[in-house]
Amino acid sequence: xNKTEFMxxxxxxxxxxxxVDINDPATLGRVRVxxxxxxxxxxxxxxxxxxxxxxxxxPVTSAGFAGIGFSPTGLLVGSQVFGFFADGEDxxxxxxxxxxxxxxxxxxxxxSAAVKNExxxxxxxxxxxxxxxxxxxxxxxKAGAIGNKLMxxxxxxxxxxxxxLGNLYVESGVKPDIRFGGAIGPAPQVGTxxxxxxxxxxxxxxxFINHVKQVFNVDITTTAATDDHNxxxxxxxLKSSExxxxxxxxxxxxxxxxxxxxxxxxxxxxxxxxxxxxxxxAAAQTALESLSGSGVPLRSTGKETVKxx
Numbered sequence: 001x002n003k004t005e006f007m008x009x010x011x012x013x014x015x016x017x018x019x020v021d022i023n024d025p026a027t028l029g030r031v032r033v034x035x036x037x038x039x040x041x042x043x044x045x046x047x048x049x050x051x052x053x054x055x056x057x058x059p060v061t062s063a064g065f066a067g068i069g070f071s072p073t074g075l076l077v078g079s080q081v082f083g084f085f086a087d088g089e090d091x092x093x094x095x096x097x098x099x100x101x102x103x104x105x106x107x108x109x110x111x112s113a114a115v116k117n118e119x120x121x122x123x124x125x126x127x128x129x130x131x132x133x134x135x136x137x138x139x140x141x142k143a144g145a146i147g148n149k150l151m152x153x154x155x156x157x158x159x160x161x162x163x164x165l166g167n168l169y170v171e172s173g174v175k176p177d178i179r180f181g182g183a184i185g186p187a188p189q190v191g192t193x194x195x196x197x198x199x200x201x202x203x204x205x206x207x208f209i210n211h212v213k214q215v216f217n218v219d220i221t222t223t224a225a226t227d228d229h230n231x232x233x234x235x236x237x238l239k240s241s242e243x244x245x246x247x248x249x250x251x252x253x254x255x256x257x258x259x260x261x262x263x264x265x266x267x268x269x270x271x272x273x274x275x276x277x278x279x280x281x282a283a284a285q286t287a288l289e290s291l292s293g294s295g296v297p298l299r300s301t302g303k304e305t306v307k308x309x
Contacts (some may be wrong), residue, residue: 004195015094019075020048030055031096033083038091042228045145049081054083054094070220075099116165139169139283144290151291153235158291160249163258166284167267170276187220198231198267208233242266259284 017039021032030053039046056075075081080101084106086093147161156164187209194201200208211233212220220229238246244252245265252258259281269276 013088013091014083015085015091016080016082017094019077019079019081020051022077024053028055029083033090033094034079035094040142040145040227042231045142045149045227052092052094053097056096057083057098076238082183095232130249140286140290142227143169143287147287147291149231154238154246155271156246156250157253158288159255160258162251162255162284162287162291163249163252163262164261164266165287166280166282167262169283169287170280171199172197186224189221196225197234200233204237211236229276255288256281286307 009053015033015035015038017033017035018035019031024030032048032051033054034041034046034048034051039051075096081099082098083094083096085091086095143162143165145159147165148281150156150161150164151158154161187205190202190206190209194206196208208225209220210217212225212229215232216229218229226308245262248261248265249258252261260277263273263277263280267273
C-alpha cells in the first residue's frame with residue numbers, strides 16, 4: 001500500500017454502499033458492502049464473496065475486543081451505509097460509520113410500487129449511477145471486470161477485449177458532460193444526439209432504449225442507463241448486427257491493430273475519431289493492465305492475481 005494513500009494522507013476516500021452480506025465467519029460483526037461507484041451492481045462481474053469485509057465503528061462505550069461491549073448486529077442485507085476506506089484509493093480496508101435512512105429495508109418490505117419509485121428517485125439523486133468512465137480512477141477497476149465478461153461471452157483474448165474497452169472509453173469520454181454509460185441524466189431524444197457506452201445514435205439509440213425497456217423494464221429516457229443496461233445491449237449488437245466487427249477483431253493479436261480495427265469496424269469513426277486513436281490505444285493499454293492484474297485493487301474486481309498478460 002502506498003504510504004500516501006492512508007487515512008487522508010492523499011485525500012480521504014469516503015463511500016456510500018449497500019450491505020450484501022452480514023454472515024461474518026469471524027463473528028466480529030463485519031459486513032460486506034457493495035460500494036456505489038466502485039463495485040458494479042452486476043454480481044456476475046464482481047461476486048458478493050469477492051468484496052472485502054467492512055468493519056463497523058463501535059461507540060466508545062464498547063471495549064471493542066475480548067468479547068466485551070456492544071455487538072453491531074443492527075445492519076441487514078440491503079441496508080445503505082456510510083463509511084471510509086482506511087487505505088485510501090486502494091479501497092481494500094473499508095470501515096462503516098453508520099446506516100442511512102434510505103432504501104426499502106428501512107421502511108418495510110410491503111411498500112407500494114409508487115413508494116418504491118420515490119425511494120429510487122431519492123437514492124439516484126444522492127448516489128447517481130456511476131459508470132466506467134465517470135471518474136478516471138474507476139475505469140481500471142471496471143474495465144477489468146467488464147473485460148473478463150467480454151472474454152467469456154464472446155471468446156475474446158485479453159488484447160481483443162481491451163481494444164473494445166479502450167474505444168468505448170474514448171467514445172463516451174470526449175465530452176465533459178458525457179459519462180461512460182450515458183449522459184449524467186436520461187437518454188436524449190433520438191436524433192443527432194448520442195448516448196451510452198458506444199455513443200449510440202439514431203436507429204441504434206432507439207434500439208438501445210427499446211432493448212432496456214424489454215429486458216429490464218426500465219425507461220432510460222426518464223432515468224440514466226446503468227452499466228448493466230449498456231453491457232446487455234452491447235452484447236446483443238455484437239452477437240447480431242455487429243457480428244462482423246467481432247469476426248474482424250478475432251483476427252488480431254496486437255493491441256494497436258485490435259484497437260484500430262474496432263474503431264473502424266464497430267465505431268466507424270470518421271476523421272475526427274481517427275485523430276483520437278492514440279487515446280484509444282492508451283485506454284486499451286490501461287484495460288489490458290487491469291485484465292492482467294496490475295495496478296487494480298484485485299478484491300474489488302473479483303479477479304485472481306495474474307502475473308502476466
